[in-house]
Amino acid sequence: MDTTKIADILSGKNVYKRYLEFKESQWFSQSELKEIQLNKLRSLIYHCYENVPYYRNYMKKIDMIPSDIKSLDILKEFPIITKEIIKVNYNDFTPVNLKKIKGVKISQTGGTTGNILMKRNDANSRSHTWGAYKRFEDWMGFKTGEKLLRLMGGHVIHKHNLKSKINDLKYKVIYYLENSIVFNPYDTEEDVVNKIISTLIKQDIKLIRGYPQYLYNLCCIMERRGIRCKVPIIMTTAEPILEEHRKLFKKVLGSESYDQYGCGEIEGIAFECSSHEGLHITEENVIVETDENNNLICTDLNNYSMPFIRYYNADQLIIKSEKCSCGRAHRLIGKILGRECDYIIGLNGEYLHWAYFWHLIFDSNIAERRDLRKFQVIQNSRDTIEFHYVADELSSDEKNIIGDNIRNRIGNVNIEFIQEKDIPNSKSGKYRPVINNLI
């Protein structure tokens, strides 16, 4: 039996069923996809009208009832919502029938800025997300159960309470069942890097999942040492993959690279197919719009526990007008303008990925406790790091937690904490969580 089916039975989801539907709908025409979207949008808005006070009030105000929905154009009548709007009106975004919705999970999401939102999703929305992901595995040529190497960010601060231990155990079981080997990319010491390289050489790894910049650094080391190996697929996430990354992955690892795009609030928005002409929008699950400044506005058609209708997530992207040569009609995201990401370089030669700081402020609960909206780490010299933040003032204990963790990683650097009213984006309009002026 496919392990997805077993996981469905254990978790109350129906990923496999969705996957079979997506396998079929990947060849649907644009008009067929729009019909799916309209039917789903109608049901979602009906649910919102009945159960979600924010939308019920809004629709009453503009004199709209669900039966008015005749085309997708109705979306334009809905307001664009942001994380801030949801946070201010949190109770009004909570469905009154929440207890009747199956498998609701609450988790915190922060995006790259660190601005926290307690988001909910439900078993149905997760099934759709993972169903689309499983279709993406088909596009990459990966089969469930083949060996996977995960080089993804883990926890920075290890808590020793029972909940954390149960969670750690849960992930150990999941990784065992999915046949994956895991390394923490925040460990950049030479012996960890050597272990990863040795794993790549000795094990029959089919797919690596990781951050493009981390993998790029790893491949640079392998290139310098004259090491080559064969890993058919690289799947990148969380930051833009550049052409130079893809070229080096091909040269050193012989890999085809595949990118995906989503955000903490709405996952699985788009996936790259084997034609590599862009990322196909999962039109069965989301309606993607962009405004005149290329800002993404996204509607999640499946999440009834926390409806995101016309959600502005602060990312910018370009949607291509050309169709993909693979024959699928799902529109292509040609470029994610997203974020520019740097590393901090330590006194000991180690480097810290931007996501390390992100995990640190979340794991320590500082983001939540101090209502952190944005942070930025700047390195101007080898021995001093500036930690800029938009939040309530950090206590000396909190500064010590951040400082000690960073120093444990990269040596005895000075850390200056600077509280800001706002942290502007770079001239290109991109938010940069880490700026390294040494590079």
Ligand SMILES: [Zn+2]
């Ligand atoms: Zn394609």
